[in-house]
Amino acid sequence: MDRQPHFASRTRAAYDVLAADYADRFADELAVKPFDRAVLAVFAELVRAQRAGAVVDVGCGPGRIAAHLHDLGLSVSGIDLSPGMVEQARRGHPHLRFREGSMTALDIEDGSLGGIVAWYSIIHVPDEHLPEVLAGFSRVLAPGGYLQLAFAVGDEVVHRTEVGGHPVLLDFHPRQPDHVAELLGQTSLREHARLVRQPDEEGEFRELSPQCFLLARKAR
Incomplete structure (x- = not known):
């Protein structure tokens, strides 16, 4: 961790500060997002059909996506940078495995996973580091394995010094789907499907930009 x-x-550091409030706020988010649930259901069905190995939720936060995938029949675990988030995930979902x-x-x-989910976690990765992250995803996926990405669509980096009343230093990197697909093409991953939905402008989980769900598959 020291060499990150x-x-x-x-x-x-930011998510250690935000962990408890984040876990409370987003615990039931999927219940009001039918498109998001549909994307995860398709991903789970495709991975189950391949019988290619377990799934890891990369940047799992408090574990809500991993828990949902478990309910959909996947063997899933989660990893996260933040010890605070990992603690929240273990507390909320003690039947699953989470680690830093x-x-x-x-x-x-290498080649050990049937699937990876990176659900709004690449949004904190600067452009210059994204190719190596995607290459890492490709490395650990088995041939025929699936990668499910979720990210905000846009071009301007958002710098935040406060979230939910907490002082933090946190950057959000929205991306264009075509650019992400191009970077995937530089690895052994290829775009399999994508869904772009308009921002949810009502309710507790209001969004400011369109949201992209991009599914990629590793070549056999």
Whole structure:
């Protein structure tokens, strides 16, 4: 952990501060987001059909996505930079395995996973580090395995010094789907499907930009 890039150390520190409030706020988010649930259901069905290995939720936060995938029949665990988030995940979902880890240095055996979910976790990765992150995802996926990404669509980096009343230093990197697909093409991953939905402008989980769900598959 001590050798993590500066952005990762800063992200970890921010989410340690936010962990408890974040876990409370987003615990029931999927219940009001039918498109998000549909994307995860398709991912789970495809991974189950491949019988290619377990799934890891990279940047799992408090574990809500991992728990949902478990309910959909997947063998899933989670990793997160933030010890505070890992603590929240273990507390909320004691039947699942969560540990500290970084997407910039995945401590996972090559070709061992049937699937990876990075659900709004690449949004904190600067552009110059994203190719190595995607290459790492490709490395640990088994041939035919699936990668499910979720990220905000846009071009301008958002710098936040406060979230939910907490002082933090946190950058959000929205991305264009075509650019992410192009970067995936530089690895052994290829775009399999994508869904872009308009921002949810009502309710507790209001969004400011469109949201992209991009599914990629590793070549056999």
